[in-house]
Amino acid sequence: MNxxxxxxxxxxxxxGLALGSSMVSCAENNSEKxxxxxxxxxxxxxxxxxxxxxxxxxxxxxAMEVLQTGGTSLDAVEQGCMVxxxxxxxxxxxxxxxxxxxxxVTLDACIMDKxxxxxxxxxxKEITHAVSVARKVMEDTPHVMLAGEGAKxxxxxxxxxxxxxxxxxxxxxxxxxxxxxxxxxIINIENHDTIGMLAIDKNGDxxxxxxxxxxxxxMQGRIGDSPIIGSGLFIDNEIGGCVATxxxxxxxxxxxxxxxxxxxxxxxxxxxACEEAISRIxxxxxxxxxxxxxxxxxxxxxxxxxxxSIHQWFSMTKFQNGKNEQIQADFYNxx
Numbered sequence: 001m002n003x004x005x006x007x008x009x010x011x012x013x014x015x016g017l018a019l020g021s022s023m024v025s026c027a028e029n030n031s032e033k034x035x036x037x038x039x040x041x042x043x044x045x046x047x048x049x050x051x052x053x054x055x056x057x058x059x060x061x062x063a064m065e066v067l068q069t070g071g072t073s074l075d076a077v078e079q080g081c082m083v084x085x086x087x088x089x090x091x092x093x094x095x096x097x098x099x100x101x102x103x104x105v106t107l108d109a110c111i112m113d114k115x116x117x118x119x120x121x122x123x124x125k126e127i128t129h130a131v132s133v134a135r136k137v138m139e140d141t142p143h144v145m146l147a148g149e150g151a152k153x154x155x156x157x158x159x160x161x162x163x164x165x166x167x168x169x170x171x172x173x174x175x176x177x178x179x180x181x182x183x184x185x186i187i188n189i190e191n192h193d194t195i196g197m198l199a200i201d202k203n204g205d206x207x208x209x210x211x212x213x214x215x216x217x218x219m220q221g222r223i224g225d226s227p228i229i230g231s232g233l234f235i236d237n238e239i240g241g242c243v244a245t246x247x248x249x250x251x252x253x254x255x256x257x258x259x260x261x262x263x264x265x266x267x268x269x270x271x272x273a274c275e276e277a278i279s280r281i282x283x284x285x286x287x288x289x290x291x292x293x294x295x296x297x298x299x300x301x302x303x304x305x306x307x308x309s310i311h312q313w314f315s316m317t318k319f320q321n322g323k324n325e326q327i328q329a330d331f332y333n334x335x
Contacts, residue, residue, distance in 0.1 A: 080197050251294055
């Protein structure tokens with residue numbers, strides 16, 4: 001099942017944004033039946049490998065191409081994420097992303113290498129490839145994060161070009177939303193399709209990246225988990241890596257990606273670690289987890305992978321040993 005169908009089949013009465021057909025999924029052209037994830041997804045010990053959130057085979061194919069031609073895991077995750085950032089049919093990442101409540105498309109992204117170096121941009125406007133700006137922050141500044149106008153000026157000084165990121169399709173969807181909009185943070189379960197990617201190169205080194213246009217019709221200035229190192233993404237090259245997708249506010253509260261990696265450090269498999277991280281969210285007192293989605297994907301140093309979410313229909317794409325496949329994640333809320 002693709003993400004548009006997920007909206008229809010898991011909507012909660014009284015909540016959610018009426019996006020209708022305006023919620024364009026990067027997976028909507030998928031007609032094949034995804035593989036169902038095993039509880040313990042053992043590695044075939046084939047490096048290089050790539051995994052990413054959701055059905056993004058074009059992105060994982062690009063990342064694998066980079067790896068197979070001698071590129072590093074860092075090169076792979078950057079160029080893989082750039083595919084989604086440039087895809088105007090993907091309304092949750094890069095150009096064509098759905099705007100905030102005032103009509104501004106603002107991007108968040110981060111990247112992390114095998115040494116633990118990291119870079120991040122938040123509230124970036126008019127620059128399509130936020131993940132590449134984040135890499136520049138990591139490699140060319142003494143900082144980890146740049147925000148807003150400062151991030152934009154840094155990008156321009158490094159040769160990035162400004163573009164109007166609000167496409168006609170996204171503008172039309174925003175105008176339709178405004179007709180009956182309420183100015184309060186009501187969350188739709190599936191209104192958040194961050195693209196996160198993890199790669200292991202032929203040397204066994206791990207890198208990761210995460211990029212998003214954030215929650216559709218968010219309050220101006222809202223930042224989720226995606227650009228926050230430890231929440232949306234975390235890499236420890238001795239242990240493994242994790243990326244998150246979903247309602248960022250809930251991921252931040254548990255520093256989710258860092259938690260998954262630390263659980264793997266303690267001996268849990270990637271699958272067990274993802275499941276434990278989700279349980280930390282749903283078991284909180286007064287948790288309203290039925291009203292939002294969070295999903296994790298993870299890989300350890302051996303190449304074992306895991307994926308888990310609160311609700312059904314979250315998936316990851318895995319490219320390994322010549323096979324580029326969508327894998328349906330197991331999930332918590334089976335009621």
